[in-house]
Amino acid sequence: MMNITEYSVELVKDPFGIIPGKRYELLLDIEVPEDDELFSETGLYIRVVYGVEESRQGIVKYEIFDKQADRYLDFELEDEELAMVNAFCQEHVAEA
Numbered sequence: 177m178m179n180i181t182e183y184s185v186e187l188v189k190d191p192f193g194i195i196p197g198k199r200y201e202l203l204l205d206i207e208v209p210e211d212d213e214l215f216s217e218t219g220l221y222i223r224v225v226y227g228v229e230e231s232r233q234g235i236v237k238y239e240i241f242d243k244q245a246d247r248y249l250d251f252e253l254e255d256e257e258l259a260m261v262n263a264f265c266q267e268h269v270a271e272a
Contacts, residue, residue: 178208178257180264187272188225197229199236200269204261205243214251218244222253226265233269235262 182205187198202224208214221243225236238261240249253261 178206178212178214178260180261181205181207183264183268185265185268185272195227197227197233200226200228200265200272202226202265202268204264214240214249216242216249218242220249222261224261224265226269228269233266235265 183202185200185202188195188201190199202222204222204224206220206222208220214220219242220240222238222240224238227233227236235258238253238258240251240253241247242249
């Protein structure tokens with residue numbers, strides 16, 4: 177199971193009012209066990225776009241990156257990991 181070690185959160189500005197609700201960008205530094213296929217010695221982070229509207233809130237999009245190379249990795253999170261990331265984002269978006 178992965179572990180979130182550090183994070184940052186900021187409100188994504190929408191000067192033209194195109195996006196309904198509010199969008200937040202969260203950068204989550206993660207650690208994964210060495211036996212996980214996602215493991216990287218140089219570290220990983222997840223870029224999450226999180227949407228908050230009147231009727232719903234949740235992850236709009238997420239991407240996993242190698243921290244040192246800042247390179248996108250074509251992996252998907254497992255359902256448990258995705259639920260953990262969603263709960264973490266929900267808890268921390270108010271900090272933006």
